Amino acid sequence: MKCERCNKNEATFFYEENINGEKKKYSLCAHCAEEMQNSGELKTLSSPFAEISSSSPFALMGDTLFGSLFYPAEAAKIGSVAKKCPRCGSTLRDFRERGKAGCPDCYGTFSAELEPTLRSMHGSASHTGRAPAKWKKKRDHADRMKELRAELNEAIKKEEFEKAARLRDEIKAMNEKEEG
């Protein structure tokens, strides 16, 4: 998408504000965003690109990543800026300036805002691989249940009722084990 102000550069900053019902929406390149910021055309001082910290890895990784922290859908919420991590008190701005989370709970608090950044950083936003034993057990259990349910459906479809009954018992036993 091209920057709507200069129509030349790629737009990497998406900004939306909503002041007393008057909505404004911009898709800008880094250069224009900075100019509009300086000229005061972007009214909200809490504008996402108010302070681009060069020490932040997001900034180092280029405008695209940094800009994507503020996707249109989330930008309106950021306008109010008040969202805080209940555990460590970090705001999204703290997170962005540091380039790092304040505590493990920050990831839950800002998950929506972070998702596009994670996608451009890693090409994915969900983990595969090792897990602590406790979580691994849970995951293995869920995987096994999925398998059994698929087998059960297959058995029912093929009218293998004896097999289906056996599978149903197994699923029930596994559920009880998980709860107990």
Add this chain to the structure above:
Amino acid sequence: MAWYNMTGESSDTVISTRVRFARNLAGYNFDSTLGEKEAREIIEKISDIFTPAMGFERIDLNEKNRLEALSYVEKHFISREFAAKKTPHTLLLSEKFNTAVMVCEEDHVRLQTILPGLSLNEAYEDLCRFDDQLDSNVQIAYDEKLGYLTHCPTNLGTGMRASVMMFLPALTMAKQIGGIASQLSKIGLTIRGMYGEGSESRGSLYQISNQVTLGVSEEETIRKLSEIVAQISNRERKLRATLKDDRFDALKDKVLRAEGTLRYAHMLSSAETTELFSLVRLGVAMGIIEDVDCAMLSRILVETAPATLTLTSEKELKTDTERDIARAEKIKAVLPM
């Protein structure tokens, strides 16, 4: 035995292999918002897991042992950032397992294993054992979707960084490192010069590592990295073979002059040592030099680095001249006469 005293697999193109896991304890803030009292609590908890009985030595790093910390950096056991940290931080080190547990680094715990040569699977498996040990003793910050929760989002997911230190003199001479760099970036890997930034590194030493940690499993990352390192090794070997055919005498002359300087110079700076190291290592790999092995050369690289040299020298080294003389002496002691 410390990694730099051993010769590993593919030692003609690979110096060492390093794998690290970033882990954090549930119920504690991350480093930048962590209080000193909590930091000390974490240090005690982790020190109780990786004990002397398990082969780990506890080293509380502070202003007083700054030089020792820098020496561990030169041995690639710990990160430079960890050595320079102002807030409480402790190293639990097992030279036997070539494994370092950095407590209160950027993340609460960073487990790292370094092995000689190309040894990704072994380093990964060793590390998994230590990670299991950690996991069975403390609650780790983990999320079903995001995986291991780390201070910096760039490490989310596996929290794993696997890196291979490669020795690529022929590819460097042929100016092919830049091309490799752009190919690697497309598949989530990166190449960085060990000494100095930019695409050409002093000593032709490069670190190849994974950049992506989310959505790709540890095993997949290790497999991909192994494959790429093997490919790069083969390209380097082919180029060396052409060098041997086309310009053998010129190369042999250069290599032997480097060996001569390394053996007989009275003073050697750290920069010159790295350059000579590179030529001599190439000479060893190509069979031009026979009585020197890769372990001797790795040892030279580590033991003549500034902090380690100062720390192990019998005399106090105050000036650059004194250091350069001590460095030349150290090299004479390592190389067989």
